[in-house]
Amino acid sequence: MISSKKHGNFKIEVVKKDGARENFNINKLVKSLLNSEVDYEYIDSIVSVVCSKIYDKISTDGIKRIVCEVLKEIDNQKGTKYAKNYQFKNVLKVRTSKNEFQPFDKYKIMNTLVDETGLDIKTAEKISNEIEKEIKKLNLKYLTAPMIRELVNAKLIEHGLEEFRQKHTRLGIPIYDIKKLINSGSRENANLMHNPESIHKWVADETMKQYALLEVFPKHIADAHMKGDIHLHDLEYAAIRPVCCQHDLRNFFMYGLKVDGTGRHTSVSKPAKHAEVAIQHAAKVLSAAQCEMSGGQSIDEFNIWLAPYMRGLPYDRIKQLMQMFIYEMNQIYAARGGQVVFSSINLELEVPDFLKDKPAVIAGTTRGTYGEYEEEVKMILEALVDVTMEGDAFGKPFLFPNFIVKLREKAFSDENKELMIKLHKLSSKWGLPYFINMLPEWQANNTNAMGCRTRLSGDWTGNTENDTLRTGNMQWYTLNLPRIAYEAGGDDDRLFEIMDEKLAILTEALNIKHNVTLKILSNRIMPFMTQKFGDEQYYRYDNTTKTFGFVGLNELLKYHLGEELHTSKEALAFGEKVIQHIRDYADNLKKETGLRWTVTQTPAESTAGRFARLDYKYYKDETKSVVNGDLTDASSLYYTNSSHVRVNSPTTLGEKIRIEEKFHPLCNGGHIGHFWNAEAYADPEVLMDITKKIAEKSNIGFWTYTKNLSICEKCGKGMPGLRDSCDCCGSSEIQKFSRITGYLQNVSNWNNAKRQELIDRKSNIPRI
Structure with missing residues (x-):
């Protein structure tokens, strides 16, 4: 007897043709097989398979179909005879996610709803009955598992059960989008080539992004990201990885x-x-x-x-x-x-x-x-x-x-x-290279940088090695500063109130990611980082940074004050006030939680464009007065990165330094100065003199001199600037390189917004 076998929280029951229910009884199954003249030698294997495949509320026909399938594998002729005896010819088939055909069974829908969503069994049974009736009306030859799931989801919505629909939904990517990725790739990350592995990553990423927005983060955080109030970076990894x-x-x-x-x-x-x-x-x-x-x-x-x-x-x-x-x-x-x-x-x-x-x-x-x-x-x-x-x-x-x-x-x-x-x-x-300026008083005895600009400093616990080695940034999430200005409507107090509301959302999101990562680490999903040397885990997770990023300070000021960072001292002072507010918020959290909260200038390879496009959609009149790019081509629109001066502002290097140095001490989670050397070939000693002045006379903490380059694929000649043809051999087979955020990359891989920014960049070397 297996009548006590469990399925979820219920005993396995069999539903008879008249609707009556009884506990599954293995002896009754054996007797039925013998009465059907099934050879005794097959009985044991058939019973084993049936016991492995049955589920709660299976119908008697469902059991007989399993028997039929097993018999056909053992002896096709006897299996076919058994099927004829029970008239299985016109049963509606379902192509399952395991690439098998199985007969349609409404009780599988009911059990799935109970198991996956926690819906009560009475409501689940009602929905499965309604689905069965509607499917019979459709006169279909077969169904797929995704089709059934879509029908069930529609029925859940019809009954006002959105919470359960969300838990029941299927994640994935449309066929059209996969074809598009295969044929054209994606430019969201300039470091990715278009190849089989990147196509596979893009498809997997989309599924994991959907999972994060449905399962990892609550609806109000997911909605804030999707609307563009905030940006949740690395969504595809939200459930499985920290950052750097x-x-x-x-x-x-x-x-x-x-x-x-x-x-x-x-x-x-x-x-x-x-x-x-x-x-x-x-x-x-x-x-x-x-x-x-x-x-x-x-x-x-x-x-x-x-x-x-x-x-x-x-x-x-x-x-x-x-x-x-x-x-x-x-x-x-x-x-x-x-x-x-x-x-x-x-x-x-x-x-x-x-x-x-x-x-x-x-x-x-x-x-x-x-x-x-x-x-x-x-x-x-x-x-x-x-x-x-x-x-x-x-x-x-x-x-x-x-x-x-x-x-x-x-x-x-x-x-x-x-x-x-x-x-x-x-x-x-x-x-x-890039330079880290260790000379200002606000720098600790060790500071380092990772990737595009994320930063660690030896001023967290006072233990230099623990603060800066074997640890890093857990995650940064980003504020859309221009949108805060649009919503504030010129009111200073309202601007900071809205900012605090958005920061609270980011705080909740970062706390969620923190707890998710703790679970990952405890489950040993990151075995390399959690391996032990002696008695100590390699990864010092307790010292990782939880970081607030931001994009578009210049556009916030342009809308809120009518001035930009480089056009007035008042705008610069207000810009400092905005970033100081974020830093104070982070420092207060540090005291309250004991976690390492910081502020960073977001690299914004795709975020600066995404925010601008969404704002142009939802706040068109406000956005068009401050955004950069071509208003006739939404894909080219972008906001200025973090607290940088607009890339085509008429500023000298000295002016740019005097503005941007205000923000480096405030952005303790990461900052960078980009000084464009687009066409000029600066004398090394002149550049070294500039470096000395920056290091000794400014608060710039991390910077580099960005050089645009062109390489001829035919003769190999390297040329300054972005060229369409080779100076040496005249070939038009040219590869163009520049720094996209914090790393050099082939321009052909850039997204449209960053390409527009590249066109707009104005050289400010070697003037000072």
Whole structure:
């Protein structure tokens, strides 16, 4: 007897033809089979299959159909005879999601509603009866599982059961959209090529985005995102990944490398003994972490950790090793959707004070302290500059890793002058590297950057290493500042009230993501990041940042005050007040919750355009007076990134610095200064002088000199500016490169809004 077997919270009942119900009885099934002249040798296997497939409220016909299917597999002739005896010829078939045909059974609908949505059994039975009646009227030959689900969803709406409809809905993407992705791809992320893996990612992303908006976030947050009040970044990863991390290679150099985090699915490496292996391990750490996180991966103090491995090696050998690393990071297509790892390395001109006395890790042991490897630290940096300067085999710039140099007190000393000139030659040629200014008083003893600009600083707990290493940004979500201005209608008090309302929504969303991530970590869905070295988990999740981003401060000011950041001191002061308000909000949350709340200048690769397009749809009259782009082409519209000066404003570099430096200390979760060097080939010593002035006389915390480039595919010649033909051979086969937000990328991959911004950008180098 299996009458006590459970299905959900109910015993399995069988519905007879007259509507009566009885508990499923295995003895009765055996007797029925024998009466139907089924050979005794088949009885046991038939009963086993029936017991595995039955469900609550199955009909007697449903059981007989299962018997028929099994019999046909055993002996087709006997199965066919059995089917004729029970007249199964005209039964409506359902093509299931498992690519099988099964007879239609209304009780499966009822059970699904109870199991998936929690609907009470009486209402579920009523809906399943109504669906059965309507299907019989349609005179169909077969149904699909999605068709039935759509009919049920419509019936739930008809009965006012929207909450249950949402739980019952099916996620996916229309056939038309899949065809479009196959044929044309997507330009939402310029780092993705159009290939089979990216197509697969885009399709999966759409399903996960729908899941996030239906299941992860409550309706009011999902609606705020969809309307454009806010932007929930990385929605496709909201349920499964945090964003970015600053890695510390010492753990792997001491204990070895398990790229799966467990050693059960991949080979395990002992601690690297040789420099070549250390380089490979560094690349694999970044690619392994990228598999578990949605944003850029970075190694802070890159040349510090590697310095012990370079002891005694000639410069040419060190250069070759750095070349190996650069090519690894530009050729391993291991990241999501068939792309290279979105990687960064933070570099030092000398060993910083907080690391000088720390034991230097190499090959599973320690040899002296990092302060003893000053020469190797400089040689690694110089080698990276030389390799990056050369470009790849076709003469193109290396797109990754983001090359970030920290400028401390000795940066402009005579001993570093030659290396600094080399760095600025690199800047002149490729628009690299990025600089972190460690000189302002508001900077802590260590600061680093990841990906486009997200930032960690050693002022969270006061423990520099815990605050800046093995942790990162959990997530940032973004405010649409121009819309707040439209809704405030010129009223200062109302503007800040609305801002607080939107910040409260972002806070709730970030708290949800925080709790979701805690669950992911506890369930070991991120085995690489949660692996232990000794007794300590690698990933310091408690120190990750929960971050408020923002877009369009310039347009907020233009609408609210009639002035822009660069046109009046009053506008600049009010802009500071707006961002200070967000920072105060974050700081208060920090005190209340004990979590690390910060403010960032959102990179806004797609968000600046999305906000502008939605505002032009819902607030057309207000938007058209401030938005950038071509009003006849909505896809070209965009807002100015974060608190930057409008890209085509008539400002000198000095004016731009004096405006934008106001916001870097406020944006403790990330900031950047983009100084356009679009056409000019600036003299390296002139650029170095500009760098010195920025570092010593401003509060700019992180910046780069952006250079537009063109590379001829035919002859390999590199040219400054965006060219349509080659200066050397006349070919029109030109690849164009520029910085889209915080990284160099081929312009052909950019979305329309960012392409319009590129056209609008105005060079402000070398004037100061």
